Amino acid sequence: MARPLTARQQNVYDFIVKTMSEFGYPPTRAEIARALGFRSPNAAEEHLRALDRKGVIRMIPGTSRGIRLPANGNETEPAESQPQSPGLPIIGSVAAGSPILATEHIDRYCPLPADYFSPSADYLLRVRGLSMKDAGIFDGDLLAVHRTQQIRDGQIVVARIDDDVTVKRFQREGNRVTLSAENADFAPIVVDLEHQHLEIEGLGVGVIRGGNGSGLH
Amino acid sequence: MARPLTARQQNVYDFIVKTMSEFGYPPTRAEIARALGFRSPNAAEEHLRALDRKGVIRMIPGTSRGIRLPANGNETEPAESQPQSPGLPIIGSVAAGSPILATEHIDRYCPLPADYFSPSADYLLRVRGLSMKDAGIFDGDLLAVHRTQQIRDGQIVVARIDDDVTVKRFQREGNRVTLSAENADFAPIVVDLEHQHLEIEGLGVGVIRGGNGSGLH
DNA sequence: ATACAGCCTGGAATTGTATCCAGTCATTGC
DNA sequence: GCAATGACTGGATACAATTCCAGGCTGTAT
DSSP states (O other), X not given: OOOOOOHHHHHHHHHHHHHHHHHSSOOXXXXXXXXXXXXXXXXXXHHHHHHHHTTSSEEOTTOTTOXXXXXXXXXXXXXXXXXXXXXXXXXXXXXXXXXXXXXXXXXXXXXXXXXXXXXXXXXXXXXXXXXXXXXXXXXXXXXXXXXXXXXXXXXXXXXXXXXXXXXXXXXXXXXXXXXXXXXXXXXXXXXXXXXXXXXXXXXXXXXXXSBTTTOOO | OOOOOOHHHHHHHHHHHHHHHHHSSOOOHHHHXXXXXXXXXXXXXXXXXXXXXXXXXXXXXXXXXXXXXXSOOOOSSSOOOOOOOOOEEEEEEEXXXXXXXXXXXXXXXXXXXXXXXSSOOOXXXXXXXXXXXXXXXXXXXXXXXXXXXXXXXXXXXXXXETXXXXXXXXXXXXXEEEEEOSSTTSOOEEEETTTSOOEEEEEEEEEEESBTTTOOO
């Protein structure tokens, strides 16, 4: 399934979602063109065709405002869309192996909208151990993760090194990446990108503690 | 507010709701007429006017499919319950004076159900300062609070001493209560219940960090 | 080099839709 | 009896909206 929307296509899609949640009906070509600054409704039409081809919308021919959003992952506005999402999935623990993203392994949800965090959270990971205690992340906490590879220095990331998944603070100097724990008992991990493979699973965007009866200690 | 819809008006209204939940956009006059067996779109138009007059829909003039359902009761089958509470109120900051419980000072909500925590949370407080950093509560974090006076030793409480509100760990020995910060830079506060007044606002039951774009540091 | 997708302008044909006008028929309240 | 309201038919008009056609300009694959 080819799904990489271009930046412009994403703009159009976002405007459709926004319009539908705000007004209750989809926009016309002219409205899209006006909102995005096109001088021709045809520009909007072509973007709609592209979005339909990629499967994120469905066009109903010959119908005014004939745009549908198939059941799918969307975000932006909660507002009053009918499918009430179960919330953010809790997909596993860090330091207890690899988090598994398959739906069948998700047993719990935290009823928070994804866009409560910014950038928006894609899933939650339960953190094991105290390696990040000086960053305020304790054993049993849920870490909200935004799935991305774009990391800036000093941010907290979920990284995978040889099938080992950890939460660490990220620092890069040329080809050397340092993953630091926030706890004096743990030594930093230095990865040489030329010889070792480092995969970034995502960016830490939030922490939740005390949910599901785990309490506060 | 006169609101008794006639049977026919109810039919039209039901068809609008059904169409919107099924297709994602409202019907046209012609579609309503076809569905209800009218031979003229004008019949639908007049019903729409009546529904607009009675306030159950809103018509947007000059706009195709320009029908909106104002926030209101809906029915049929989409299994959509609207009594969606706004979530937990964020009622103020600790260490910046007294938290005010009046509704007019609540500007933000965290869209989490109260019973996500256990015992359930009644409100959220934004914590200022680092006095609880060793307990994983950092500056800017939201503390979920369960309003109660029943505290056990070692729990984290929101306490009020002479109009000063703080978050501390609670310890009681006879008539002497010790409120300890979780930070070596802060000295514990010892309260003699015979001479000083100590009011317990509630019990800390959870922590949320990173919401509302505050990010993770 | 050439082809192709993405992204856009400008114009125009055609159909979809909202909306008005003129009536008909029945029911209800005054 | 008469006005008011609800529930329509039938037809007409003007604008809203989709959709096609003919381009241009930028990249990135082949």
